[in-house]
Amino acid sequence: MVSRRAVIVGSGPNGLSAAARLAVEGWDVEVYEASASLGGAASSTDDIFAGCTVDRGAACHPFGVASPAFRALGLECYGLEWAWAPYQVAHPLEGTEAALLSRSVGATAQLLGKDASAWCRLHRHVAESADAHLANLLAPVLRVPQHPAALLRFAPAAVLPASTLGQWAFSSPQARALLAGNAVHSISSPARPLTGAFGVLFGALGMSYGWPVARGGTQAISDALVRVIRAHGGRIHTGCLVEDVRELPGADALVLNLTLRQMRALKGLDIPQAATRRLGRWRYGTAAFKVDFLLKEPVPWRDARVGQAGTVHVGGTVEEMVHAEREAARGRLPRRPFVMVSQQYVADPTRGRVLWTYAHVPHGFVEAYQGQVWELIIDQIERFAPGFRDVIADWHEMSPAQLEAWNPNLVGGDIAGGAMTGLQALLRPGLALRPHRLGRGIYVASASTAPGAGVHGMAGWWAAQEVLRDAGEL
Numbered sequence: 001m002v003s004r005r006a007v008i009v010g011s012g013p014n015g016l017s018a019a020a021r022l023a024v025e026g027w028d029v030e031v032y033e034a035s036a037s038l039g040g041a042a043s044s045t046d047d048i049f050a051g052c053t054v055d056r057g058a059a060c061h062p063f064g065v066a067s068p069a070f071r072a073l074g075l076e077c078y079g080l081e082w083a084w085a086p087y088q089v090a091h092p093l094e095g096t097e098a099a100l101l102s103r104s105v106g107a108t109a110q111l112l113g114k115d116a117s118a119w120c121r122l123h124r125h126v127a128e129s130a131d132a133h134l135a136n137l138l139a140p141v142l143r144v145p146q147h148p149a150a151l152l153r154f155a156p157a158a159v160l161p162a163s164t165l166g167q168w169a170f171s172s173p174q175a176r177a178l179l180a181g182n183a184v185h186s187i188s189s190p191a192r193p194l195t196g197a198f199g200v201l202f203g204a205l206g207m208s209y210g211w212p213v214a215r216g217g218t219q220a221i222s223d224a225l226v227r228v229i230r231a232h233g234g235r236i237h238t239g240c241l242v243e244d245v246r247e248l249p250g251a252d253a254l255v256l257n258l259t260l261r262q263m264r265a266l267k268g269l270d271i272p273q274a275a276t277r278r279l280g281r282w283r284y285g286t287a288a289f290k291v292d293f294l295l296k297e298p299v300p301w302r303d304a305r306v307g308q309a310g311t312v313h314v315g316g317t318v319e320e321m322v323h324a325e326r327e328a329a330r331g332r333l334p335r336r337p338f339v340m341v342s343q344q345y346v347a348d349p350t351r352g353r354v355l356w357t358y359a360h361v362p363h364g365f366v367e368a369y370q371g372q373v374w375e376l377i378i379d380q381i382e383r384f385a386p387g388f389r390d391v392i393a394d395w396h397e398m399s400p401a402q403l404e405a406w407n408p409n410l411v412g413g414d415i416a417g418g419a420m421t422g423l424q425a426l427l428r429p430g431l432a433l434r435p436h437r438l439g440r441g442i443y444v445a446s447a448s449t450a451p452g453a454g455v456h457g458m459a460g461w462w463a464a465q466e467v468l469r470d471a472g473e474l
Contacts (some may be wrong), residue, residue: 003028005472007251009242012040012409014445015257016225017069017457024073025473029247032233034241038226040407041255041415042455043456044217048396049294052352053217056406057415059342060311061357062088062205063454064221065212066134071463073228080216080224083347084312088206090303091174091181093383094316097301098175099174099181101206104377108207114274115175122179125153126204138458139203140435140450143152143257158197161367162190163318165199173317179203180321181313184338186420187286187360187453189325190318211310213344217351244268253441253467257460259409259448263438271439282448283424286328287400287413288358289373294394296355299343301385312341314380324360327420331362331421333373339380357381364412365400373399409446417447428452444468 004027008019010034012042023029037043041057046463048054064070065082075219089101102108109116126133130146133154139146157165162183166176177322183199190199190420226236245254246268256263260282263269300305315321315338324334342356359377367373374397381388398406400413409417418424428435428449435449437461445463468474 005251010257011038013042014460017460018445018464020228023234029234031236039222044219045058062211063456066209068455069457075224078224078227082212085347087309088211088304090309099178127208130208138451160196162195162199165196284414285419289359290398293355297391314339416453
């Protein structure tokens with residue numbers, strides 16, 4: 001039997017997942033990566049702070065530990081280990097105790113007092129059927145859902161704005177803030193429709209699979225995928241910038257782990273006009289401004305329990321988060337931006353005491369003066385951790401432009417591969433029955449296609465599914 005060949009351009013988690021699945025299926029696989037290192041936004045480095053590991057991109061992984069793709073590929077058998085903090089998420093508030101997400105619905109509900117029953121009603125059925133919901137939601141929208149009953153039960157809350165859902169369901173600022181903070185992982189205002197889906201699903205994952213870190217750094221996820229590929233005969237080439245696909249080896253399938261702007265710039269890409277129009281309509285969204293802090297001591301949170309959480313949402317009240325996200329989306333730097341914080345050292349002390357943070361800022365934002373966003377991030381954390389500034393030993397910044405220079409898929413600092421708002425959040429990359437197939441023999445595996453952003457490998461998994469389908473192997 002003649003082996004079929006697949007060429008994958010880009011070694012982010014989706015490109016590596018597509019390559020790994022095809023290699024396991026017996027395909028001759030070659031991966032081409034422009035950078036000298038592998039993993040894209042799922043990578044880590046030890047060259048920023050001596051003796052410490054810094055995640056360059058993604059930090060905590062509720063979708064990674066639950067990913068059907070990663071579990072099917074058996075990444076734990078290839079060296080991947082997960083580590084959990086005592087609390088999965090914390091959301092500090094001024095003048096009152098923080099909201100905390102524990103690793104079970106019951107334990108979280110107990111922490112929410114008068115909202116305990118309402119929290120359970122909203123989240124328990126999703127947490128207890130997490131695999132069914134993931135099978136529905138981590139798949140292209142234009143297909144028959146695997147678990148229609150679960151989807152019908154999830155839909156009423158999912159279509160609402162998270163702010164409206166929280167106002168309707170809860171009476172305490174803690175429960176409302178916890179739901180809305182989880183929803184802001186969509187990198188949009190929790191007042192927008194469909195953000196209820198993000199709020200409930202992220203919370204339910206925290207209360208089922210948890211929000212772990214990869215022990216040793218997010219790079220460990222990419223390294224495990226690379227081991228799968230190489231164990232099945234795949235080859236990986238680094239330092240190979242692909243500008244013209246005609247220069248690549250002949251293959252039965254070309255899989256692009258690129259966002260849509262990069263695909264449009266490729267020479268020699270022969271795709272139908274309809275696909276070209278979809279690429280041209282693509283919108284990029286709010287950016288991240290990343291700052292990593294080396295700490296002399298742990299963050300002095302006013303509520304000490306926050307120091308035991310792997311992820312901290314620093315955004316204040318629901319109203320403050322709505323305002324900040326709207327300002328960033330409108331091209332204005334919020335005075336109090338939403339700040340995502342990861343305390344990976346709580347779950348994995350081997351990394352060193354590095355605090356991973358990013359603020360949501362306008363797309364392509366350029367500072368009026370150096371240190372502008374750095375100061376805002378510190379001020380936001382200081383609101384809930386007085387004295388934070390005094391425990392900082394060093395820091396390292398990456399502006400939206402620097403993020404894109406490091407990883408061209410992060411266009412304008414957009415870490416989601418395109419705005420996660422409106423229909424674009426659902427129909428990635430547009431109205432196509434087979435969104436991972438651009439044309440004959442050409443496939444896309446990136447956050448710009450279903451199911452969107454996150455280190456879960458599912459876009460790559462579905463791209464490989466289309467390859468196998470066209471080859472008559474499914």
